[in-house]
Amino acid sequence: MSKVTVVGAGKYGSTTVQRLAEWDVVDEVVMTDIVEGLPQGLALDMNQSRPVTGHRTLVVGTNDYADSAGSDVVIITAGLPRKPGMSRMDLLEVNAKIVKSVTEDIVRYSPDAVIIVVTNPLDQMTTLAAEVSGFPRNRVFGQAGILDSSRFAHFISEKTGADIQSIEAVTLGSHGETMVPVPSLCRVDDKPLAEVLDPGTIDDLVDRTRKGGAEIVGLLKTGSAYYAPSAAAAYMAKAVVENSAEKLPVCAWMTGEYGIDDVYLGVIAEIGSGGVQRVVELELTDEEATGLAEAAVAVKEKVEDLAQIDL
Numbered sequence: 001m002s003k004v005t006v007v008g009a010g011k012y013g014s015t016t017v018q019r020l021a022e023w024d025v026v027d028e029v030v031m032t033d034i035v036e037g038l039p040q041g042l043a044l045d046m047n048q049s050r051p052v053t054g055h056r057t058l059v060v061g062t063n064d065y066a067d068s069a070g071s072d073v074v075i076i077t078a079g080l081p082r083k084p085g086m087s088r089m090d091l092l093e094v095n096a097k098i099v100k101s102v103t104e105d106i107v108r109y110s111p112d113a114v115i116i117v118v119t120n121p122l123d124q125m126t127t128l129a130a131e132v133s134g135f136p137r138n139r140v141f142g143q144a145g146i147l148d149s150s151r152f153a154h155f156i157s158e159k160t161g162a163d164i165q166s167i168e169a170v171t172l173g174s175h176g177e178t179m180v181p182v183p184s185l186c187r188v189d190d191k192p193l194a195e196v197l198d199p200g201t202i203d204d205l206v207d208r209t210r211k212g213g214a215e216i217v218g219l220l221k222t223g224s225a226y227y228a229p230s231a232a233a234a235y236m237a238k239a240v241v242e243n244s245a246e247k248l249p250v251c252a253w254m255t256g257e258y259g260i261d262d263v264y265l266g267v268i269a270e271i272g273s274g275g276v277q278r279v280v281e282l283e284l285t286d287e288e289a290t291g292l293a294e295a296a297v298a299v300k301e302k303v304e305d306l307a308q309i310d311l
């Protein structure tokens, strides 16, 4: 019997719930929010789609954390999304308060859960959820790398015309300015990216990937991206529930890998029922390794901002 709870029934949360339900990979998906009626209404709507889509997973919409009790995985999407011109840092204070209270409720009802954080600013919110929960750090991790890698893959596909499924793209580091795309490990139709695109074009795609979220925020005017983000978060929950041992780019706690420790950073990690089973160290070019070390320093500095907030 597997159970996943998604906290926040907004765009990101509800789309994540819908994907998990339609994939039919868990027995029960619980969706909760502070807005009364919202998760219940969305759950009813989703459940009524099952005869058409052919899936069976039931979605429970609720405002009561008691319904989330005993979850194997809890995904935290609760919080405000970025508005145009707003940086992830602007979100820090308001979302920190939300993530703190949500985490306390999760721990009360699902003391053995794996927590996946998606609320921005991602690095700080993942750190905060880990601290507040008191869970071992491997049981709390964040979503960013799958999304950034899949954005990068999309841009490579658009530029080369190659089949999207033939592209392997890798990004590490932090979600945002200090994201570290790793062109040396990207492949198109099994060829190194550098054999397919010239360095200037790769740099342009890297830049667009780094600003991928802001590009969508600018177009939408209200709210931020959620289709690709929800695919990433749902996929991570699936890997935990299925104990798949897949190697995925996630925001994981570092314990000396790449010479970096005591910080949540975007790396490739093996994901299973315990959350992050191990961080996988890749062979990076000197430039990429430097970028990762710089991202770690930047995240550590940002995390210090949390101490300034009166939670």
Ligand code: APR
Pocket: 007, 008, 009, 010, 011, 012, 013, 032, 033, 034, 035, 077, 078, 079, 080, 081, 082, 095, 098, 101, 102, 118, 119, 120, 121, 223, 224, 225, 226, 229
């Ligand atoms: N508990 C539960 N739900 C909450 C809480 C709380 N304490 N506070 C806010 N919420 C809910 C809101 O009621 C809303 O339904 O979180 C939901 C957020 O939904 P949206 O505004 O649609 O935002 P969304 O696009 O889903 O983004 C959520 O993900 O990508 C990040 O930056 C984004 O931090 C943002 C988060």
